[in-house]
Amino acid sequence: MSTLTHSRTRTALVVLALVALFVALFLAPFYVPLYYMSIVTRIVIVGAFAVAFNIVFGLGGMPSLGHAAFFGLGGYVVGLGVTRWEWGLGTILLGVVVVGAGLGLVLGLLCQRVSGIYLLLMTLAVGQAIYGLVFQNARITGGDMGISGVFRDVLPFELASRQQFHQFAVLVCAAVMALLWWFMLSPMGRAIVGLRESESRMGSLGYNPGIYKAAAFVVSGLACSFLGALYAVQRGFVGTDGLEWTLSATVLLAAIVGGSRFFLGPFIGIAVIIAIEAFFQEYTERYTTVLGLFYILTILVLPNGILGIGRSRKAPADSPAPLEDHARPTEREAVS
Incomplete structure (x- = not known):
């Protein structure tokens, strides 16, 4: 009972920390100079992208260097929809969902028989292939010149200033991260953590590892694509820099620096x-x-990582971290 109480207390503290963080970010226009607002907005959007990436890396234990493909393609859906095809907001959102979930399913199916460094290389290869296709089809995508003129008119309300768009971005990213938190605590999220800890044991309990790996990629890819679309609207521009493997490496390093076993x-x-x-x-x-x-x-x-400072001093590196404490399935949950 004390362990359960401790877990609930820790969950409540993490939720309070999330709420406090996003309230502070939402109120940033009142204390951050206008010159730095675009940087703060970038932190919010790319930070949420890194959290979405961590569903595969930290939660599932599957390294990836291809997540920039989700992020960049989400931006290109907005860019092409606004400047080339005159899509409405509903069609653009549907396109973002199809691209993110579809590519996530493809990567999830491809990772069925590979893991570790081989999975890392495979995701890198897929990401680079998509980068090459976008770069070479310059007549449609603009190539290295990208697509400009991605105005905020696509949104159903007016966000004229940087401050207004920043607050809108904070609300959207908070909603995305809340859904990712819910997914992490769901039975499927707990099963994915179980597969990370011991795939053979979860298989012996009747779980199909392939289904849960694919689900992790689909959820992560969908969130990353959506955030890439938001980032494109913030910049007003879509370019191949959003598809480069270095962006995938950056969020991978960010997860390691901050602590991949921690949600934040x-x-x-x-x-x-x-x-x-x-x-x-x-x-x-x-x-x-x-x-x-x-x-x-x-x-x-x-x-x-940074959030593991106290733990790294007091406990071995393989001890349970907050993300594990919340998401690790118990034997009763696994059997049921």
Whole structure:
């Protein structure tokens, strides 16, 4: 009973932390200078993207370097729908859902027989193939010039200022992350964690690993595609930079830096990375060197990430982390 009470208390604390974080972000226009608002909005959207990626990586234990494909294609659906095909908001959202869920299902089916480094390479190959297709079909996608003119008129209400769009983005990202949290705590999310811990044991209990792996990719891909569409609307532009494998590597590193076993870990990681990048860009063109040193230092000093500072000192690295505590299935749940 004490373990159950402890788990519920921890869940309540995480929920309160999420609410406090997003309230602070929602009120950011009142205390953040206008010049930095676009950076804060970028942190919110890309941070939510990193959390969506972590459904596959942290929750499912499946490394991926292809998630930029979800993010970038979501943006291209908006860009092409607005500037080329004159789609309405409903059609654009349907296109984002089809692209995100469809590509997620394809990757989920492809990962049935591979894992570890082979899964990493396969997702990288798929992502690069999509990047190549978009880059080469310049007549449709604009190639390396991208698509400009992705105005916010596609939304059913007016968001004229950066501050208004920022608050809209915070609400959308909060809703997406709440759904991802619910998925993590659902029976399917618990089963995915069980597969990460021991696929053979879950298989012996009657679970089909392939179905749950595919579900993780579909849910993650759908959320990433949706957030990519939101990011395109924020920028007013869609380009191949949203499809590059380096973006996938960035969210992977963000999950490690923040703590992949913590729900908010990837979000915190992205916030720190973008803040370091924005700060040192003003002083030197070699800000990537600073980021590289920061990654090395974090991996060496904080093996469990920023949110695992206390745990890394008091407990071994393989001890249960908050994400595991919430999502790990009990034997009774697994049998039922």
